[in-house]
Amino acid sequence: MPDWVTHLGTTYIAGRAAGGFNPGLTRLVDMRRLLLGALLPDATRFAVILVDILDWPAVSTFTYLIPFHSLVVVGLLGGALALLFPVAGRSSGKAFGSMMVGAAFHFLLDDLEGLVGCGSTTFYPFYFGKPISGCNSEGSFATVLLVISILGIGVALSSALGRGDRWQPLTLCLTRRRLLGAAALLVIALVFPLFFRQWMIRQNAYYLGFAANPAAFEGQSVELCFSEVIAAQPPTIEEFDMPFVMQTSSSFTQGEWVSVRGIYQNGVIQPTTLVRHRGFSDVSLSLIAAVALGLLLIDTRQLRDALRRLR
Numbered sequence: 567m568p569d570w571v572t573h574l575g576t577t578y579i580a581g582r583a584a585g586g587f588n589p590g591l592t593r594l595v596d597m598r599r600l601l602l603g604a605l606l607p608d609a610t611r612f613a614v615i616l617v618d619i620l621d622w623p624a625v626s627t628f629t630y631l632i633p634f635h636s637l638v639v640v641g642l643l644g645g646a647l648a649l650l651f652p653v654a655g656r657s658s659g660k661a662f663g664s665m666m667v668g669a670a671f672h673f674l675l676d677d678l679e680g681l682v683g684c685g686s687t688t689f690y691p692f693y694f695g696k697p698i699s700g701c702n703s704e705g706s707f708a709t710v711l712l713v714i715s716i717l718g719i720g721v722a723l724s725s726a727l728g729r730g731d732r733w734q735p736l737t738l739c740l741t742r743r744r745l746l747g748a749a750a751l752l753v754i755a756l757v758f759p760l761f762f763r764q765w766m767i768r769q770n771a772y773y774l775g776f777a778a779n780p781a782a783f784e785g786q787s788v789e790l791c792f793s794e795v796i797a798a799q800p801p802t803i804e805e806f807d808m809p810f811v812m813q814t815s816s817s818f819t820q821g822e823w824v825s826v827r828g829i830y831q832n833g834v835i836q837p838t839t840l841v842r843h844r845g846f847s848d849v850s851l852s853l854i855a856a857v858a859l860g861l862l863l864i865d866t867r868q869l870r871d872a873l874r875r876l877r
């Protein structure tokens with residue numbers, strides 16, 4: 567799962583490249599809504615951090631929040647946003663299509679990355695496997711992608727804020743029908759995940775089944791992602807409010823973040839693949855990208871006109 571800078575930057579570059587290759591695509595896809603769609607699947611990303619801060623029960627919170635990272639829930643949220651922010655004040659279809667292209671690119675990137683990914687929720691509630699074993703999210707390829715993305719965002723910001731651009735503004739279009747439609751889609755998106763919480767545990771989505779009943783996975787390959795090392799000796803990680811001991815000669819520092827794939831035997835995990843994460847630098851990168859997206863979504867010409875009217 568790449569950080570938001572990588573998601574935002576690569577989507578902008580891919581959008582510009584596709585438009586350069588086939589200018590007709592520029593008319594079909596709106597850049598602002600494309601970029602919004604590129605971050606939409608991670609809408610609950612910061613809520614997951616709140617789980618730690620507010621001490622919410624991990625399994626029940628995760629079974630509700632994880633489905634927001636899926637085509638079906640993103641489709642519902644995208645539909646609501648498209649009704650409220652149509653392109654040129656009328657085309658919700660173009661707005662929805664642009665957001666879903668951005669979201670699809672996000673899911674593709676997520677599924678291609680992550681040596682240990684804990685499955686995928688892209689096709690929730692039907693399929694929770696990860697079809698491809700991704701590349702190392704802490705490896706050199708991911709770093710190159712991050713650097714390219716920073717440059718891409720820089721170009722996007724200078725084009726959007728500097729001399730202005732021809733992107734369609736994100737103007738709120740409030741009619742009774744649009745508001746009712748958007749509210750209905752939003753309610754469905756918020757309620758839908760409630761019906762599949764036990765199903766996710768039964769299907770072992772994101773290895774929630776393992777966390778709920780580790781003994782049932784004796785002798786099997788299991789994965790835990792973005793887990794905090796809570797003790798160095800013996801190496802113990804915490805996931806879903808539960809401690810898991812790893813049987814390994816590698817040394818760890820308390821407070822480190824790791825993803826592990828291994829065999830669960832006699833109550834301990836014998837790692838076969840281990841990824842050490844850069845800790846919370848990923849969160850700070852994502853906050854920077856959130857600010858950049860905010861700036862990219864503002865239409866500078868509209869803002870200038872509004873300020874002129876105020877004077």
Ligand SMILES: [Zn+2]
Nearest residue numbers: 567607608676
């Ligand atoms: Zn994601």
